[in-house]
Amino acid sequence: MAEVNSRQLLKKGAEASLSRAERYGRQVVIKARLPKKYRPAELDTSIRSYRTVHEPQLMNEAKKAGVATPTIFLVDVKNTAVTMEFIEGKQVKQLLNYLSPSEQRELCVRVGELIGKLHAHGLIHGDLTTSNMIVNGEGKIFLIDFGLGEKNMELEAKGVDLHLMKRALQSTHYNLAEECFENVMKGYTAVVGKEEAEKVTEKIKEIEKRGRYITKRQEET
């Protein structure tokens, strides 16, 4: 198979390496979870196989919830590699800082709507960062990287998911973080409803207070 040789490394991430290739005339991404030498082989194998199997399942479920994700073509459990559709576009991380305030607002609201759709269907992304969202040429947002996700309806899981989104905004888009997160929550509220959104917001506050050094907790005591 000549195709196999035409792999081109896109990115070596922390967890997996992404390569681009052509399969049957389609542009695909091969996400290979490589062994990690630092952890015991037993633990390493179980983590990698678990994520390889679960990620495509969740991506498929996300589609049913109305959230665009790359289509899965092949799940190679033995080699802990997943072949999926290549999405031509830009990461939200790359875009956000260069948009006008109104465009920023709109993008964040749409991201919030997508998270709302996932949560309403009992899906937790597990790693909501602006690197894991791709906007294609038509302006459609795709969510990727469901490796740390799970199916979970509990308030706790939803709260943590959004708390992580907020944390990711704070570390990568520190100047915009607060406003962006507010807009994410607007979009989220529009999908899940005011009552549910309020419950989740309360949960996020509770989760933040569990953190070691949150000033709010001190003020209250």
Added chain:
Amino acid sequence: MKEPEEAYCLGIESTADDFGVGISTFQGEILANISDAYIPEEGGIHPREAARHHAEVADKVLSEALTKANINPKTLRVISFAQGPGLGPCLRTGATVARALASYLDVPLVGVNHSVAHIEIGKLKTCTRDPVALYVSGGNTLVAAFECGRYRIFGETLDIALGNCLDVFAREAGLRHRQGLPLGAALEQLATKGEKLVSLPYTVKGMDLSLSGLLTAAVTLLQKGKHKVEDLCYSLQENAFSMVAEVTERALAHTEKKELLLTGGVAANKRLQTMLKSIAEEHNARFNVVPHEFATDNGAMIAWTGVLSYTHGLVTPVEESFVKLRWRVDKVDVPWLK
């Protein structure tokens, strides 16, 4: 900048169980680093008892440090102290000593963030410039890197700290704190004898991690008594360290920095060092561990960070020197970095 004469900063650390005094020159030479630890009869740190200990040993530790540095207190240019984060009563004791000393000597006072100090002493002692820093101790577990005026947090625990997790398990397993051998070190020794990896929860949530579930599961298995203690120590360490390592690797891949710094009390653990070294190699980053003497809480790191702050125009007026129990590292401006 040329100083007319040799300038010194004396730093006071008292965030938890250690009361420490360090003296640093403005060039970063550590002249003294003396500390005295409060060791509870049983259980963890009782804040009030620890603070009482600090008050009792303060003058002794101070005079030992001054004797060691062999300087006249009148030549001190600035007094720094750990203003937070930490345990209230302990922090207040150190702050009181610092205020008294600064007003007696009529020199400026500088409040220093304890977590920033752990990173800065690690950088000073290993000649690191711009690392991804993993700071792991009894009270903190965070991955930070400098970005636009501050250290930003790229990963942290959602609940308990790594050192806390290991210490609680060690106590449950009947290990005792002995002079010269902290609980974590005792656990590490036992873990090297473990052979079988027992399945325990592995909880990485995005860039953060959670350790409380892991601790509960490990303690429950310990109480059931079906596994060898050595195997449980080994498995607990492997799981916890792998989680910490995974979030550290994420930060390294995300920031693309070329240095990795391990700092804080748990940095002394050899197994953790090995794991992080492997990650650094994978990402072509230079790996550094803070030297043992500066790994646990110490006064030298407060003194050195005091120098950095003071020489960049930061002073803390006495009326603003109240302690900050939950002072996050990403709330601190670090003007000495560009």
